[in-house]
Amino acid sequence: MDHTSTFERILRGVLLAIVVIFFMFPIFWILLMSFQTNESILRMPPSIVFTPTFDNYIALVTGEMRTAAGSLQLNFMQNLWNSILLSSVSVAVALVLGVPAAYAFARFKFRLGEDIAFTLLSFRFAPPLLVLLPLSLYFKSLGLTNTYIGLIWVYQLICLPLILWIVRGYFEDLSPDIEHAHRIAGYSWFQTFRKIAIPLALPGIAAAGLLAFIFAWNNFIFALVLASADKQPVTVGALAFVTASGIQYGQIAAAIVLSVIPTFVLAMFAQRYLVEGLSLGAVKG
């Protein structure tokens, strides 16, 4: 028997509509802005009716923009490429390093493993600048400032603990019996790991990888502290773009749209695992 009255159902609908509008409106509005010329953006009162244009996106992609005052060079594509490179390589490295380690933590109970897991977990909650500020000085003396290698190494701080934590949980949930049977049949641990453990834990590994990519992509402070103009990802780049171009609001909006599309798309694939990943397994989705 359904207890909800019609009034309640209407109320619920209205409230949900307000909620959806609140959370979706900014995305919708910035998307609109990205197809407007600066003139129509600056026109008050703002209106939804306008003739759309691709000029902003074209300007970003071709790296050049014709304004009334002349041509302006844009380098946003470099930022986009940096984000893609940094995020994918960091996640790939973290997976290669982290999945075997997660396996070790799950299958072998050894003190060092527990200590490492605890340390990495406690640093998940530590302020990044605590580590980043001294690191920036070390990087300077090691010549690692503004290098992809340096950034990828530092990005491990974001990706590796996440992957370790999530994948370990998946390995722990797998019964070791199948692996034992495989070992008894004569295969080495590596073959067992590769042929049995990994395929069975693949959903968890994929989820961890997707989440790590999203976090790496959205990161701001690491790149702000350790990267300069040509290696900056979109998060820092968009901010620098605003400071540099000042009034090119259409392009700024287009840059923001391009910057968030990848994580939006990935989130659609990872949504089943998001709850688990975000709470580090504290809550199963």
Add this chain to the structure above:
Amino acid sequence: MTAGTAQDIAPARQGRFLRKALPYLLSLPALLMCIGILIPFFTAVYYSMLRYRLNLPAMKGFIWFDNYINFFTDPKFWNTLKISLIYAGLTVVLELILGLVIAMLLQKRSRVNNFISILLLLPLMTAPALAALMWKLMTNPNFGILSYLVSLIGFPDMKWGSDPSTALFTVVLVDMWVYTPFMMILLLAGLRSLPTAPFEAAALDDVPRSFVFFRITLPMLMPYLLTATLFRLLDSIQQFDIIYAMTQGGPGDKLLVFQVQAYLDFFQATNVGRSAALMIILWAITYFLSNIFIKQWLKLREKAHGVA
């Protein structure tokens, strides 16, 4: 099998060594990462006990805990502490309430509700710095849609992030936009995992809804509420991206939370000692809070996985 010669035994011994060393070899990268974190960490501890400014290298000297003691009498420090606590408190409480309300609205499994839950993930997937930029555009006093809408209901000249009296409100709003979905999906998972029996029994007995909510739902939801609250509290007190992208800590000193203040101390004032000390204090706060959580949680994990 006949008694082995030395050559028969050697491979077995090698195999045993490999088996013992295997976990350590596999976790070597994780160990290196730990070391890679701990070295800068201890360096920061060391720096926090120095008088050290990059633009005055000759003055570098060991001063024990003077940096910390000076904080006690430094109004800037108390401002940082105050703003950070207010920001963290406001965001966590508001997001918790709003997240719970939305989770309850979406509790029933239906295609519409599922669709809405997915839509609501998008703000959470936005880089907080970019979210701040989006809101900065929308609150621009000259052409921002929000400035316009707000002028229609009686606030003709609202300056949002640039105005000392509304700056905090603006960044809290952005924070809520990004992070309420986090609360929502956690609490939604929690709500859906609750056993139905108590609720069915309450329905049969015609128990008033407020009683059901406060005496049945909330207590059973407590682990999820605590987890969500702690996660957000720990992240909110260190918020950097949103505030820096929005106002760089301004106007004035209105939004100088811990990490923003430390960033400015380091890069603008080049005061390594002071920024390190500030970060150590923040670390101490988060370490204390997170330890409570981590210890509880590891215990729960052990029980769940049945450690022999």
